Amino acid sequence: MSTAPTFKRLPRAVREQQMLDAAVKVFSRRGFHAASMDEIAEDAGISKPMVYAYLGTKEELFVACLHREGTRMMQAIAGAAAPDLPADERLWRGLRAFFGFVGAYRDGWAVLYRQARGEQPFAGELATMRARLVEVVAGMLDHALRAEGREVAATDLEVVAYALVGATESLADWLADHPDADPEKTATRMMNVAWLGAGQLLHGVTWRPPTD
Amino acid sequence: MSTAPTFKRLPRAVREQQMLDAAVKVFSRRGFHAASMDEIAEDAGISKPMVYAYLGTKEELFVACLHREGTRMMQAIAGAAAPDLPADERLWRGLRAFFGFVGAYRDGWAVLYRQARGEQPFAGELATMRARLVEVVAGMLDHALRAEGREVAATDLEVVAYALVGATESLADWLADHPDADPEKTATRMMNVAWLGAGQLLHGVTWRPPTD
DNA sequence: GCGTAACCCTACGCACGAGTAGGTATGCTC
DNA sequence: GAGCATACCTACTCGTGCGTAGGGTTACGC
Secondary structure, X not given: OOOOOOOOOOOHHHHHHHHHHHXXXXXXXXXXXXXOHHHHHHHOOOOHXXXXXXXXXXXXXXXXXXXXXXXXXXHHHHHHOOOOOOHHHHHHHHHHHHHHHHHHHHHHHHHHHHHHHHOHHHHHHHHHHHHHHHHHHHHHHHHHHHHOOOOXXXXXXXXXXXXXXXXXXXXXXXXXXXXXXXXXXXXXXXXXXXXXXXXXXHOOOOXXXXXX | OOOOOOOOOOOHHHHHHHHHHHHHHHHHHHOOOOOOHHHHHHHOOOOHHHHHHXXXXXXXXXXXXXXXXXXXXXXXXXXXXXXXXXXXHHHHHHHHHHHHHHHHHHHHHHHHHHHHHHOHHHHHHHHHHHHHHHHHHHHHHHHHHHHOOOOOOHHHHHHHHHXXXXXXXXXXXXXXXXXXXXXXXXXXXXXXXHHHHHHHHHOOOOOOOOOO
């Protein structure tokens, strides 16, 4: 070559990260289907065949995005909520870590999650991650219950945990849509709903439908 | 013609409903993009141009599905939760109606909702419906609060309502994935989480982050 | 300095599916 | 029973975007 620097050659590991960054960005902005491999490649400053060479097909690329972001989030949460703390403390730290994570990655992360829910091939992937979370929350509740000498059917526990996780994801969406909102405060609000509700349940207080 | 009955000619209104039925079914099974107009037409027992003639483009067709199902749901809920009842009673009836609805339409409805969240063009449509629900729930909480002479910032109320709606949608997903589960019982469980938590909040009990 | 492997490109093939053109039959009205 | 609107079809066009063929260039080991 003569004039242009023809842009640097970079080692595979670096390029892969650039591609994943671009992919997350484009997927989250356009949605899985509307996103084109051409746009992702262009955004990554590379040509399309490189993307195929390194990360495989569009589906595989999306799964790679899911994995990277999912792992990051799980680690953020797991790192914050040490398993030897009391249940409320664990829940609080977990929530704070979660909302902190979502707040930091705003558009990128939450929207990517919104994508994966709808698309058949990835719904399973996502469901697995959610199931892990539900399991952790349910385990936490169970632990707290046993500490008080109480016990509850596994299904009931799972459903309550499911509701809490759902509420949390919902607030994460809300946070992603409100750039000015404070993650910490959102976590506090979630903690209020979750813990006061769960706390009552843990103490054996239950609501029963009116007998009509 | 000679042999085959060449299948009946039907009035427009009837065919439109058949098409919408087929569309909901196919959209929910395949997802918006993976669904093809050909498959929808075939499933409705009609040819593709008819679909275009009656319901318009693919996007318009999807919006029509959203509208029909959304209206049905809203009516089911509104009809159950009369505005002059006490808050807990309204909440309970609303939840029961909602889960009853989801239980009845299982795959069709809930999955359709799962679709609309991800796709850019429809996310707004869905957000509007959800906003209406959030508003109703928030209004309910506000009403109950004022009855006790208390008051809470609008944003706080909105966020709590958002969390409750999110938890409910999440359980609806759970219900849709567990065909054997009982809608009524799911509603009771949701009521437990929602009301005991909200009840505490309404009585001025709040959780505060540890000062560390 | 020379081979070889890794990095990177410009094109294209090709399938799939949205939307349409143009025509046929059937019921309804007068 | 002529006319007209409505219901309905088969068979296309055409854009879009995934994935690839085939080839060039830079670095690095020996």
